[in-house]
Amino acid sequence: MLLTDISPLLSATTAGESYSDFVRSYLTVAIFGLLALGMVALLLGVGSIIRPNRPQPGKYLTYESGVDPVGEAWPQTQVRYYIFALLFVIFDVEAVFIFPWATRLDSETALVDSSGNVFEILGPYGSYGLVKMLLFIAVLALGLVYAWRKKVLRWM
Amino acid sequence: MSILAVTEVLVAQNIAFAIIAVGVVVAGVRLVTTENVVHAALWLVVVLAGIAGLYILLAAEFTAIVQVLVYIGAIVVLFLFGIMLTRARLGEGETVNKKMRAPALVIAVAMFALMAYSLWGYFGSTELEVMGRSTAELGQTTAQVADTLFLTYLIPFEVVSVLLLAALTGAIVLARRD
Amino acid sequence: MNILAAVGVDNPPLDWHALAPELVLVGLLAVLLLVDAFGGERSRWAMPSLTGIGLLAALIPVATLAYDGVVRSMFDGAYVVDNYALLFKALFLIAGYVVVLLSTNYIAEGDYWEGEYYQLLVASLLGMTVMASARDLISVFLALELLSIPAYMLAAWRKRDLGSEEAGMKYYLMGVFASAILLYGMSLLYGMTGSTLLVDIAGAIEGTEVPALVALAVVLVVVGFAFKVSAVPFHTWAPDTYQGAPTPVTAFLAVGSKAAGFVALMTVVLIAFPTQPRIFEPLIWALAAVTMIVGNLIALRQTNLVRMLAYSGVAQAGYILAPLAVAGVSGASAAMAVEAVSTYLVIYAAMNLGAFAVVIAVARKTGSAEIDSYGGLFSYSPVLAVCMSVFLFSLAGIPPLAGWYGKLTIFLALIEPGTLAGYILAVIVGLASVIALFYYARVAKVMFVDPAPDGDTTPIRVPMSLAAALTITVAVTLVVGVLPQVLARVTGAETFLSIGG
Numbered sequence: 005m006l007l008t009d010i011s012p013l014l015s016a017t018t019a020g021e022s023y024s025d026f027v028r029s030y031l032t033v034a035i036f037g038l039l040a041l042g043m044v045a046l047l048l049g050v051g052s053i054i055r056p057n058r059p060q061p062g063k064y065l066t067y068e069s070g071v072d073p074v075g076e077a078w079p080q081t082q083v084r085y086y087i088f089a090l091l092f093v094i095f096d097v098e099a100v101f102i103f104p105w106a107t108r109l110d111s112e113t114a115l116v117d118s119s120g121n122v123f124e125i126l127g128p129y130g131s132y133g134l135v136k137m138l139l140f141i142a143v144l145a146l147g148l149v150y151a152w153r154k155k156v157l158r159w160m
Numbered sequence: 161m162s163i164l165a166v167t168e169v170l171v172a173q174n175i176a177f178a179i180i181a182v183g184v185v186v187a188g189v190r191l192v193t194t195e196n197v198v199h200a201a202l203w204l205v206v207v208l209a210g211i212a213g214l215y216i217l218l219a220a221e222f223t224a225i226v227q228v229l230v231y232i233g234a235i236v237v238l239f240l241f242g243i244m245l246t247r248a249r250l251g252e253g254e255t256v257n258k259k260m261r262a263p264a265l266v267i268a269v270a271m272f273a274l275m276a277y278s279l280w281g282y283f284g285s286t287e288l289e290v291m292g293r294s295t296a297e298l299g300q301t302t303a304q305v306a307d308t309l310f311l312t313y314l315i316p317f318e319v320v321s322v323l324l325l326a327a328l329t330g331a332i333v334l335a336r337r338d
Numbered sequence: 339m340n341i342l343a344a345v346g347v348d349n350p351p352l353d354w355h356a357l358a359p360e361l362v363l364v365g366l367l368a369v370l371l372l373v374d375a376f377g378g379e380r381s382r383w384a385m386p387s388l389t390g391i392g393l394l395a396a397l398i399p400v401a402t403l404a405y406d407g408v409v410r411s412m413f414d415g416a417y418v419v420d421n422y423a424l425l426f427k428a429l430f431l432i433a434g435y436v437v438v439l440l441s442t443n444y445i446a447e448g449d450y451w452e453g454e455y456y457q458l459l460v461a462s463l464l465g466m467t468v469m470a471s472a473r474d475l476i477s478v479f480l481a482l483e484l485l486s487i488p489a490y491m492l493a494a495w496r497k498r499d500l501g502s503e504e505a506g507m508k509y510y511l512m513g514v515f516a517s518a519i520l521l522y523g524m525s526l527l528y529g530m531t532g533s534t535l536l537v538d539i540a541g542a543i544e545g546t547e548v549p550a551l552v553a554l555a556v557v558l559v560v561v562g563f564a565f566k567v568s569a570v571p572f573h574t575w576a577p578d579t580y581q582g583a584p585t586p587v588t589a590f591l592a593v594g595s596k597a598a599g600f601v602a603l604m605t606v607v608l609i610a611f612p613t614q615p616r617i618f619e620p621l622i623w624a625l626a627a628v629t630m631i632v633g634n635l636i637a638l639r640q641t642n643l644v645r646m647l648a649y650s651g652v653a654q655a656g657y658i659l660a661p662l663a664v665a666g667v668s669g670a671s672a673a674m675a676v677e678a679v680s681t682y683l684v685i686y687a688a689m690n691l692g693a694f695a696v697v698i699a700v701a702r703k704t705g706s707a708e709i710d711s712y713g714g715l716f717s718y719s720p721v722l723a724v725c726m727s728v729f730l731f732s733l734a735g736i737p738p739l740a741g742w743y744g745k746l747t748i749f750l751a752l753i754e755p756g757t758l759a760g761y762i763l764a765v766i767v768g769l770a771s772v773i774a775l776f777y778y779a780r781v782a783k784v785m786f787v788d789p790a791p792d793g794d795t796t797p798i799r800v801p802m803s804l805a806a807a808l809t810i811t812v813a814v815t816l817v818v819g820v821l822p823q824v825l826a827r828v829t830g831a832e833t834f835l836s837i838g839g
Binding site: 023024026027030034080081083084085086087089090091092093094096097098099100101103104105107108132133136139140141143144146147150151154156 | 226302
Binding site: 132143146149150152153154 | 368374
């Protein structure tokens, strides 16, 4: 059994055509972001033009379900919420490691028998890569199980 | 690949770079001049996002992703939590003191001079060479990063997951109230 | 899909047998976590036994690999399982087992988070076993972080105790500072050579055009490890951390973390820098000399036994560093140095863990680690007093205890190259040992001669697990001292250095 990659080889993206393809794919992201900004600016701008403008001090109070607000909006946060930040950071870093693996998913590994016939096509690194990534995720999933069982995930 | 194609790409790249760079510099100046520390953290997000855009322009996709996930995601969140957990009076006027302005300026200018000096020689070239190997050979695309991660650095990669797990359980124990 | 590209992804062959000790530890970690998460309070008592069994189970593949005797190298030599790696894997696992024995009653009786304690201990041990095999910069660095980060948290495990928080905080800050220095050195090495493999780095920096840059990288890497092994002047965290941390954790830091730091230092210096003796030899020479002298002199003035052991540990780090200061003279001197360091680390682990076991046992009664509180120990708990004397005199290097043989191998390694630097360092080792005898003997004098400080002479009840830990450590200290050839058979350096070139 031989493991061979039959996808078109990834060409280097240093300059020229492949580079421009690469940046063009991110142009979509840029356009999307600009559209989102433009939409917000448009809605707020049109709103500020057509709405009546009669300022009163009461209008600047924080809205707290209709009753007068108590205290300020900048209190010291309880330390227990820090655990949520920590959980976020851990799984954020996990995502960093999953990302390169995911970009490789469109290339395939073919399992070839001795006479050269492809008998199975797998993901990027074959079952090998799948096992490795599952191991990585499983170990971190244990952390989530732990946090859940120790009632860390409850909001209060 | 014709020389014309490269030039066209470089023109578009330079325009995009200029737009992003202006945004980053403006946000950077606001970051150090704003009087509210929470606003400073939010300006930092703009600066870091702009730098991620610059990485994309350099075709360093993985670095850009790390920039977004780790810097904007993890580090800024920890900054904000750190600020919120302290007893600083956030709502009231100045929360940042400016006594260290002059030394900070000196250090910033010195850093800029150092980096400009060391990069000067590469001005105008399109590709850096490290140890006689081009950046493409050293591995730059995300797929190449994935290959080294899975094929060369498999054991460190799996070690990372155990490290994160240990950090998670330990941090939960130490941060809990009881 | 009918075209087969010539170049594909060649998945590296994985040697599951070679990875078995690490896999057992990962499995143990998962089992501990799940039992802790789903078993609730009922499962607390099972944690130490489960951990102990798991660590012993991880020793089985280490034994089969050693019996097999084949050098297994994976990932182009980034991960090597040879006799050198196996010796240290076994050392870490057994030391970890003894730490579990020390922790059993201490953790169960204090108000501690028990399941998590053992999970972090196992995670740290996993980092150490990986370190024993790591032969490239990234593996070395990640193993170092995996063994350190759980240790930072374990040092702060007594959450409501300011001393413990100080211990964890100091250890953490100095640890990340050291990591940053180390990483800076490593990044310079990678930048110069374009490789993270230690063997490739050795080839690439030989005769490089920028010797200053190589020197900077070597110095930064050695200094980064010097923090980890608490060599003077990078030792300042050690006494406060040792005193504030829970005592079993202190024992773990003093033995496990320090040994792992030495393994990393030895691996990197002897495999990546063998062509740069002009840089690393004087640096390590100075570190070793200063560490021995300063560590022993400050230890003389300590009134707290844990602090004294901390400074004595600093001094011991100096002895262990010494052979590396002459390792670059020739191949033979490198082999002697590896043998001396390996031997001393094994012996040091046994005698130091033993000393901490006695400290824990005595603290169960007196609640104190002040040297004065050991007064009259011989009159009411003679066995403990004798055990403590065995460990202390072994640390001092008195024959026929194991520490004597460790010192002997260090002397031999220092004299072997026949250089002036080696002879001077050997003299310093001798002088430092004489100073050390004073403070070790003082503790023995307090135990045997002085009366009990409060007149309370009820014998100390030593729990089963502590007794087991004492038995193991005393046995190793005595057997190696009387029959050193037992240890000499497993500390050879041939395969390790042959890979190093």
